[in-house]
Amino acid sequence: MEFLVNIRIKWPEGMSAQELERISVEERHKARELQASGHMVRMWRVPGRRENWGLWRAADATELHAKIASLPVFPFMDVTVHPLAWHPVDPTRPAEIDAC
Amino acid sequence: MEFLVNIRIKWPEGMSAQELERISVEERHKARELQASGHMVRMWRVPGRRENWGLWRAADATELHAKIASLPVFPFMDVTVHPLAWHPVDPTRPAEIDAC
Amino acid sequence: MEFLVNIRIKWPEGMSAQELERISVEERHKARELQASGHMVRMWRVPGRRENWGLWRAADATELHAKIASLPVFPFMDVTVHPLAWHPVDPTRPAEIDAC
Amino acid sequence: MEFLVNIRIKWPEGMSAQELERISVEERHKARELQASGHMVRMWRVPGRRENWGLWRAADATELHAKIASLPVFPFMDVTVHPLAWHPVDPTRPAEIDAC
Amino acid sequence: MEFLVNIRIKWPEGMSAQELERISVEERHKARELQASGHMVRMWRVPGRRENWGLWRAADATELHAKIASLPVFPFMDVTVHPLAWHPVDPTRPAEIDAC
């Protein structure tokens, strides 16, 4: 199942530049891992903001939560999950969806 | 440039089933055309609603408007466009984005 | 997977009492069918409103949409779907959730 | 009477990991107690968020408040209570509701 | 249990003055009945608007819904129900509430 996920990041005020750098490096490593496993499919930046839209894949909401919560930046994220259904005109849909 | 587009459809109350069917058929034809030209990349249904999320590609907002406005259902659509920037961890990003 | 679904019903202004009665009877039949198949688990009325909260079960958002859209009142419904994940303290959770 | 309760948790910034662990353990004990007494019926996690939806049972809003306020995490919770009425198609409704 | 209820009235556009008068007369009769039975305790008008705030009493949300839905104007009402708990400083509270 696919999910459209909006993530807004709000760093705590007192965080040092080193701590922020360390978490950012870990975040990128974890992101590559989630891409390799097929959970994080696409990721876009909202221009001008510390916010992104992502296309995620997971068996269900429980697995999706576990994957998002595994990100090092998770404690500083405000996450909104939009569940997605197959659309009859989506070019990548399986054949049986046409009949819906 | 990519755009995340949310479309809510509100059919006018008096529309006949035939008219609705005719427009829906035309809509699917137009959608296939926009997929073939690379403008409509993905399309998802919001479960339980006459609403979809789509990933669109266009040279700029002017071309995007022309493509969306060419849809037969356009007069009945409430459209919200979210401009998207490349994200450094997106798996499909061009190499030069890594340096941002 | 479980979903919390909020449904607001808005009858069109000109609908006759007979048409409304006919649809309501069909709606109850369909609701019983969805309960028998395990898709509609619980249903509550929001006091004072033509609105309900429901606990639904479906394989994914695509099946959920198909089930909701099969209701005779669907054309008059404004539906909001909240995807639900297992919570570690839920009394009905499977044993493996405790480890999350 | 049943209530649908949405709870968002916001930990204070300076809380130590030990303090957080201590409160979390106490919270799970209290939750089991509320389940055993029949007040906390179901509990779901909102994916990606420190937020849950719960189905609660209490004699009235006063008892519900007392039960929610007894949770160790209560000082850090933003709670919204939705009162629920029996719905004529709910599969668990008492027989006399059918006549409404 | 007490409930704070906000009611906004929106008359349908084509309603005749006679029909509106007939419903208004029936509404006042029904309101007196609900006051006599102790369900409608207080009623205030929001200045400048076709909207009121009311203090209602009912065994639970199901009875409250039945009472509100019995009003002749119900089909034209947008109702929001706020469940109320006893407050320790309320001058009319029962003695046992002081201990909460």
Added chain:
Amino acid sequence: MEFLVNIRIKWPEGMSAQELERISVEERHKARELQASGHMVRMWRVPGRRENWGLWRAADATELHAKIASLPVFPFMDVTVHPLAWHPVDPTRPAEIDAC
């Protein structure tokens, strides 16, 4: 004139338990005083929240402000005032309101 007043309380993060206890005691004394003078008529707790609804009486908005601002918790309150007009079906209305 009557006013419906919604009050949300937000304690500052660093307040000690003693300071909070001291203010709470003073608050209850002041509340009794306002009830004796007829300004605070009813007070309800919003279940699950540090929030209340109150029915207040004052000559006008200036006196109402003075009374609310005299509460010891005032610096930590977010207050919303709803002015109320007599409603023709209110059971406690003066006789001359019936003619409106």
Added chain:
Amino acid sequence: MEFLVNIRIKWPEGMSAQELERISVEERHKARELQASGHMVRMWRVPGRRENWGLWRAADATELHAKIASLPVFPFMDVTVHPLAWHPVDPTRPAEIDAC
């Protein structure tokens, strides 16, 4: 007591130009009457909109409602009333307000 009143006007779709002209003339007559009686103190247009802000004076919310409801355009108005208290720095305040 003074009130800040926001009024948005929404003419019904089928109203004839003559009907609209007739109501507008009556509205201006009534407005002059309310100014002469000291209830309508100031009136401003929100630029670009069928909306105004007005400064009104009335004994209380009940009188204010009666005055607003006497306007011929009232059935087509969406009204929001803001109760106003004297401010210590207002240049027109009575002397005793300085002490607040």
Added chain:
Amino acid sequence: MEFLVNIRIKWPEGMSAQELERISVEERHKARELQASGHMVRMWRVPGRRENWGLWRAADATELHAKIASLPVFPFMDVTVHPLAWHPVDPTRPAEIDAC
């Protein structure tokens, strides 16, 4: 003085294609007139919507209202006006603004 103006257009449901064409032609003529007089400085389309952002110039809000209300589409427009002040870094600002 400059104003940022957002205009959303909502055509009435029953309008004929001819009537819509006639108004649109008149609108473009009027728009050119307002550009020649220096009142309508820039005009942008919100992609996917019947909505525009415009940069307008007028002596004050009264003149701005008169100019916007002179547009043939005005009866079908929902207009929001944002007043603008000179910004010290604006490249077109007059010299005396630098000192602010």
Added chain:
Amino acid sequence: MEFLVNIRIKWPEGMSAQELERISVEERHKARELQASGHMVRMWRVPGRRENWGLWRAADATELHAKIASLPVFPFMDVTVHPLAWHPVDPTRPAEIDAC
């Protein structure tokens, strides 16, 4: 040109009573100055809140900003400006407005 201005004040948490007193005294002096110069015409308190509505006069939005920003409390204010146009029924309007 007149402006309706809403100001919400939020004092920073750590401010001492002396500092607050000093700023408040300076604020009243500055307010009298702005009244003498005709910029601050009226000022009302929103009951129960640290918020006011004011009627201001200025040549344009740039002068209005300079006057509001000159207030000692400005760093702690959340300000919303509503531009106002003359209304044909305003009792203080100049004669030429009647013709609009």
Added chain:
Amino acid sequence: MEFLVNIRIKWPEGMSAQELERISVEERHKARELQASGHMVRMWRVPGRRENWGLWRAADATELHAKIASLPVFPFMDVTVHPLAWHPVDPTRPAEIDAC
């Protein structure tokens, strides 16, 4: 492509006057640079607020983000980007837009 950009600035509470002055000077230098390169076209102050509206030009949302993020005040900004399409009546539009 043009973008309408709204920027709200929120300085952190503890920032010293010197630090704020240093960042402000750097901000003005950077702004002039962005004007010289044609990215920052116009800039307006929202009266009474630490907020501005700007007209920006960039190849796409990725370049726009890079330019906005290069501002020294960026860590303290809340930015909202509105993508803009050419409007047929804009006086500065290229000739080929007339045909849309």
